Amino acid sequence: MWGGVTVSNATLHNMDEIERLGVMIGDEVIIRRAGDVIPKIVSVVLERRDPTQVSEITFPKQCPVCGSDVERSLLNRHSQSSTESKTSFGSIYRCVGRLACQAQVKQALIHFVSRRAMDIEGLGEKNIEQLVDRDLVKTPADLFRLTVNDFLSLDGFAEVSAEKLYKAIQSSKEVSLERFIYALGIPEVGEETARLLAVSLGSLSRIRTASAHLLIFLPEIGQEVASEIEHFMQDSHNATVIDALLSQGVTPSQTGIVDKRLQGQISLADVIKSLSIKAVGQTTAKRLANHFGSIEAFIKADKSHLSQLPNLSHAAQLALVKWLADDCAVQSALALNQQLIDFEMLEGSVEVTAEADTLPLADQTWVLTGSLETMTRDEAKQKLQHLGAKVSGSVSKNTDVVVAGPGAGSKLAKAESLGLKVLDEEAFVTLLNELA
Numbered sequence: 001m002w003g004g005v006t007v008s009n010a011t012l013h014n015m016d017e018i019e020r021l022g023v024m025i026g027d028e029v030i031i032r033r034a035g036d037v038i039p040k041i042v043s044v045v046l047e048r049r050d051p052t053q054v055s056e057i058t059f060p061k062q063c064p065v066c067g068s069d070v071e072r073s074l075l076n077r078h079s080q081s082s083t084e085s086k087t088s089f090g091s092i093y094r095c096v097g098r099l100a101c102q103a104q105v106k107q108a109l110i111h112f113v114s115r116r117a118m119d120i121e122g123l124g125e126k127n128i129e130q131l132v133d134r135d136l137v138k139t140p141a142d143l144f145r146l147t148v149n150d151f152l153s154l155d156g157f158a159e160v161s162a163e164k165l166y167k168a169i170q171s172s173k174e175v176s177l178e179r180f181i182y183a184l185g186i187p188e189v190g191e192e193t194a195r196l197l198a199v200s201l202g203s204l205s206r207i208r209t210a211s212a213h214l215l216i217f218l219p220e221i222g223q224e225v226a227s228e229i230e231h232f233m234q235d236s237h238n239a240t241v242i243d244a245l246l247s248q249g250v251t252p253s254q255t256g257i258v259d260k261r262l263q264g265q266i267s268l269a270d271v272i273k274s275l276s277i278k279a280v281g282q283t284t285a286k287r288l289a290n291h292f293g294s295i296e297a298f299i300k301a302d303k304s305h306l307s308q309l310p311n312l313s314h315a316a317q318l319a320l321v322k323w324l325a326d327d328c329a330v331q332s333a334l335a336l337n338q339q340l341i342d343f344e345m346l347e348g349s350v351e352v353t354a355e356a357d358t359l360p361l362a363d364q365t366w367v368l369t370g371s372l373e374t375m376t377r378d379e380a381k382q383k384l385q386h387l388g389a390k391v392s393g394s395v396s397k398n399t400d401v402v403v404a405g406p407g408a409g410s411k412l413a414k415a416e417s418l419g420l421k422v423l424d425e426e427a428f429v430t431l432l433n434e435l436a
């Protein structure tokens, strides 16, 4: 009893916390309760521990449902600079059984169909349990193969409800990219991260192929989340499921373009800084980028070259020499650079498409009258439009230029009376050539 409340559960968070506290089964502990949150174990009362009455907390080595191994999550799995950061363990334990593990398949399906994900109404937990237990569904893609008869074979379905569920599943195929990504159930990827991925990269294929190194350039995506996304997408089971979903006709809507705020925004200095080379921070990365100008030149730098660089600390120099000798790190940096180019995120990699208001004849209204010898009226019109001009059929005080060929009549007269600029064909063609 505490403040009128009997505390029966307290959180231990994860294995790291258990190790930090050194808590054992049978221990007496101090707990803290703040507001409505789950009470927390603060410390173990060691003086009251009876060694004969306590036992160590161990995590299962095998999944209690499918018997597959239980594996501890890894951090920095694909660390860019293998010379500097090493693989460390995360705090999450997972059954490696994935699709072979019915417990995981059920949870994945429950999440997949949920309201904020694929939003398939009428497919509750009980139905999913039945579908999985009867081997009708092994992956989310299997849902789209189910027929009205399959539903009729389950408990509690009649013609109308089976028909309705079938339709709900089929109509969920048109889905936004962010919902689709969220529905996949990538660890650490909630709705907000799914939205950021969809908006930032604009296409499923980019999200599927993006390396963790590239992903950390996206807003609010840290190392751990980036690793989880890459790991999930590179997993062959997951890739198979995504391919199957697509071939079942699931079509996530995509803009196809990388967010404008990311286009051409990553500089060489950003890339070098992201390589986590010891003693190479923002300032040094900038100096190196300015000096070498390209990743290709940078990776060819040798010791003597680096020693000639002014303002480069000895520590940075040593770390760079070590890094440059690590072929794996260098290849990984080249791959990152290439992907940033492919995604048009690297500075200078974006093809500048002329916007309407930057075209030479933007905001001008032109009128064509009379006949032209070197091109048809339509061709002339098209050329003008490509240069940003509006082409009008009648002359007014809002007209900027009139092109008058032989046979021009009242339009030319009106243009002259309004004092507008008039070009003959020769002057018009000369101008087109200048602007082309």
Ligand SMILES: [Zn+2]
Residues within 6 Å of the ligand: 063, 064, 065, 066, 067, 068, 095, 096, 097, 098, 101, 102, 103, 104
């Ligand atoms: Zn399992």
